[in-house]
Amino acid sequence: MKTMIEFTLNGKKVQTDAAPDTPLVWVIRDEFGLKGTKFGCGVAMCGVCTVHIDGNAIRSCSYPVSLAKGKDVNTIESLNNEHPLQSAWVEEQVPQCGYCQSGQIMQAATLLDKNPTPSDEDIVNHMNGNYCRCMAYTRIKKAIKRAATSSVQYFDPNATSEGENA
């Protein structure tokens, strides 16, 4: 008998019969088909698999799906291309290969949630665990600052678009 694990994924209730120890990343990607979340190192050291769980940035490659039970899981797709970080990423031309960028944006989003005006040091402390092999680090930093100083400081997915970066 398989037990079903239920959680909320990008605002929708979902159920999976994956083994309880299955890393959440595979459930998101292969069972629910949301490929924006990437897989990189499998040991929570690179951050390309970062998603939000109850508002915290979590490495989904090292997070058993059973722990997600009853929780709110949000992926890059949940931002709907409306998050100020996403437009800042385009304005600053951040991505090169782009593979880490979903994770970078999800990681950065939790920084701005808690600290709308981060200093350079705040940014480095918050982002240092997210690896970018193209080493687009200076642009990541710039884009976070741009998003932080834009008219939209808090992301509200239900709000109507406003501001230059919305």
Place this chain on the structure above:
Amino acid sequence: MSIKDISREKKDTVNLSRRSFMVGSVKSSLLMAFGASLIPSVLSAKEALETKTFSPNVWFEMDTDGRVTVNIARAEMGQHVGTAIARILADELECDWNKVSIVHVDTDPKWGYMVTGGSWSIFQSYKPMSQAGAAGRQTLINAGAELLGVPPSACEANAGFVVSGSKKVSYGDIVANGNIDKTYTADELGAMPIKPGNKRHLIGLGNEYKALDIPPKTNGTAVYGIDVEVDNMLYARPILPPTRYGSKVTGVDDSEAKGLSGYKGYKVLTDPTGTIEGWVAVLATDYPTAIKAVDKVKVSYNTGKNANASEADIQREGERICRDRNEGTLFVDEGNIRDAQQQAANSIESLYTTATASHFQLEPLNAIAEFKDGKWHIHTGNQWQSLTLPAAAKAAEVPDSDVVIHQYYLGGGFGRRLFGDWVIPTLLTAKAVGQPVKMLFMRPDDTMFDQPRSASTSLFNAYFDGAGKFMGMEHALAAGWPTLAMAPGFMPDGIDGKGKVDPFSASGSDHWYTMEHHRARVVNNKVAQDTFTPGWLRSVGQGWIVWGLESFIDEIAHKTKQNPVDFRLAMLDGKGKQAGKAPESVGGAKRLANTLEILKKKTANVNLGENEGIGYSVTAGQERTMPAWLATAAHVHVDKNTGKITLKKLWVVADAGIIIHPDGAMAQMEGALLWGTSLALFEHNEIKDGYVAKKNLTTYQPLRMADVPDMNIEFIESDEFPVGLGEPGVIGVAPAVGNAVYQAVGVRMRHLPMLANDVKKALTA
């Protein structure tokens, strides 16, 4: 073949220098294509394009709204290559940039030779794309003039319109109404004038525009190889043998795995190409089960002979073959180094080494292989399809024409995705199980199957006359050779005829300094070669060769009591073979000297604190036939207690000809400088027991955000022929840092990376 030959092969196909060019209306579109080499003259452009009988490669098409789609045969791995190529075209075509889009194409012989590497893309695309754009514009002007009822000479093209005084017609309307049928012969196309750099309005410094591939890379919609699925596929994870080469599977026990729901058994792989030996693939209906199953399947082996190989073995062999003048073959031989040795009153010798380094591209290796409608379809991101495809065909035991590689975004290339060796176990597994297979490497699998940058050894001797004047230099350099391992057909003979040369493990020793006597002897390190597959890693041989060279140049300058910058400038006189040639290296060493002069001025008034120094280097890109002229300076601080080097700032002055995509070039330079920093100070993956010792990012620790130095990057305004910029920025950082450390605290570091412990040891020696 040499690097030049690879380029030439490309020129004959992708670069199309001997092909006709056709522009024709087909089904309410305007197609523009390079003809196959033997288009019979009986077919008009329109007929040929309509029937596609001769498989013309449609490079771009325009619809009745004036929208232009450009087909791109180059891999996108972060360099925004499609944008830059489309921009070159649009500049000449005079179409509306807001209506341009790009498509990355799958393998098909019609595209010609497909490789994305060597920083070649812009260099090789610039002229043919410019001429194709100019031919398209001319054709549209002629057709537009007819619609306007004026002579073509009274018209000009501007942002998607043909304009004659107050009258104008849009490109879209010309496509809708025109009946265009025009062929340019190869000679006509070749004679098509292209705008000089200073008449360009879409490319060059000051033209800021955004890359077309970036928006999908900010919202999760960009599709990488790992994101692809096909119907009815199984997931596979490989079990790697105890050695890269020579191991054989003697038994497999999967009794423990059988209890896993979703486990679908295993396959012992037999590879007709010999690329993999002793591999087992574990199959499952989902990937997490495949991950688990690998831990439960027990494989026994006859282990290959290099099971105990170590980094020290490789370095020992490297030093031995550098010191033995009978080993290897000559790559450079100017003047007479033997005479210089005999006449010398003095000499200095230094041995420079670098550790094995890994790619760690963030998307782990993966592919899908599916046999469908009589062909093998491979889904993967790949840089060198024309090398990978024949190997895949050989593994499948089918003709090349029965394999198609479908291209996706690459989650990092950096040279690891040139030869797509991971396609082979994927295809063999799919063939064995008779079902489509998606093989994905877990990170340790990926790292063990990496093609790392080989450990390297460089021995330098410099000779001085009785007055202390520098006479010349002997340079011996050894490493595992990627081209020998993966594309041996591309190796030219050494100049003494004693053997073959891997140009990617030699270029850089043929520097742009004028030296009366200069010999460079290249040697393959067989211990490295037999232990792993040496790889092309961003900036390839230049990354380790020029580290030694530019550090040793500083040593020579200090020995002769000269300022290292002035010593370099004096040797960059642009005389003889260093004069350069048109179009790619016009100005030669003088342009390199110019970058260094500018850099010298820029850094003249930097305040240096205690235990701080500035070091310099000059580098000239990936090869003499495509030099990117760069002067690099590094400002470091050395902690004398711990030995820790802090790189505070990097400056680069770069002359790369006309800069096609200024912001893209800047991004490449920023990334390349940080790669150079990471390889100089952080990255090393020593061989231990036959494999790289560090299998994941828990122990392999490249530069992260906290380690980023300030960077000051300047591109010189130039109308010269554009050269590649993806790799060159890497090269100069390590020697500039090493030279700065010497200036700061007086110790000469001769091994990469320069780790705190080694600096500390040197300080207390």
